[in-house]
Amino acid sequence: MPTAKPSLRYFHSSALRLRTNKxxxxxxxxxxxxxxxxxxxxLVIELAEAGMTYYYIKPVEQAKLGFVARQTAGLGIAxxxxxxxxxxxxxxxxxxxxxxxxxxxxxxxLMK
Numbered sequence: 001m002p003t004a005k006p007s008l009r010y011f012h013s014s015a016l017r018l019r020t021n022k023x024x025x026x027x028x029x030x031x032x033x034x035x036x037x038x039x040x041x042x043l044v045i046e047l048a049e050a051g052m053t054y055y056y057i058k059p060v061e062q063a064k065l066g067f068v069a070r071q072t073a074g075l076g077i078a079x080x081x082x083x084x085x086x087x088x089x090x091x092x093x094x095x096x097x098x099x100x101x102x103x104x105x106x107x108x109x110l111m112k
Contacts (some may be wrong), residue, residue: 007030007105008055009038010050010051010054010055011054012047012050012051012054013050016046016050017111019043020043020047020107020111021036021042021111023036023039023043024104024107024108027100027101027103027104028057028104028105032097033097033100033101033104034095034096034097034100037089037093037095037099037100038091040087040092040100040104041085041088041092041093044088044092045084045085045088048081048084049077049081052077052081053077053081056073056077057070057073057074060073063082073091
């Protein structure tokens with residue numbers, strides 16, 4: 001019997017889940033998935049933000065760290081996302097249709 005690999009998960013909004021499913025379906029079924037690169041890039045950043053908030057900002061708030069520490073944590077996450085944005089857009093923008101479908105498939109597997 002295979003053993004499960006260690007994993008972590010986070011929870012995000014139902015609205016984000018719905019948008020994710022809708023976009024992945026479009027990538028998987030459209031003749032030209034490249035038309036969804038901008039939307040996929042924005043989604044990747046939004047999912048990253050939701051994950052960072054869940055894993056980092058939420059525990060910082062629950063620990064009741066001071067105002068300056070909470071602000072610093074929030075600014076650090078915001079800065080990371082600003083740096084990631086153009087990189088994500090460039091990488092996904094260079095992907096072809098098959099590669100975008102592979103990325104979509106991987107994202108679907110993460111959602112299980």
